[in-house]
Amino acid sequence: MLKLAKREEQIMQVFWDLNKAFIRDIIPLLPDPKPHYNSVATIVKILEEKEFLERETAGNMHSYYPLIGREEYQKFALKDIVSQYFDNSYPRMLAFFAKEQKLTEKQLTEIVNIIKKDNK
Known part of the structure; x- marks a missing residue:
């Protein structure tokens, strides 16, 4: 599993809360300053490539849902912190x-x- 950048993690937090959403649905739930739609779309694409999100197509629209659960990522992130800052x-x-x-x-x-x- 790859470590997420700050904005990637913020976006994943929203997807974990909503379970499934369109990009336009998550932007209002992100912290200020709100990123532009295109910026969020780029990060969502990166999250897809990192296999954190999966896309579902409905007509010409795409909704996304998490492939990795919040708890699974929390365990990974905590292990990383313990390793980096507390000598395991x-x-x-x-x-x-x-x-x-x-x-x-x-x-x-x-x-x-x-x-x-x-x-x-």
Whole structure:
């Protein structure tokens, strides 16, 4: 899987929210400054080439839908961040965020409980 550029990721976030859309449908949902239609169309084509999106033709119009789910990409992106910034150490990453966000002991306990619950 390839890492997405910032604007590519913003566009994919909209497709993940909508599940299927025409280019004109996603532009209003993108952050400001809104890109021009042609710019979005170019990025959508790139996302197709990277196999993140698939096109469906309806007459002379094209709608697009994600081939890669949000969660699948989140896992990939998180692994990349952990590798690049935390020496492949999830404990280091969690410690960084806990310190950075000044998490309380109660919040840390809540995180541990969520992890335990999800591992059952």
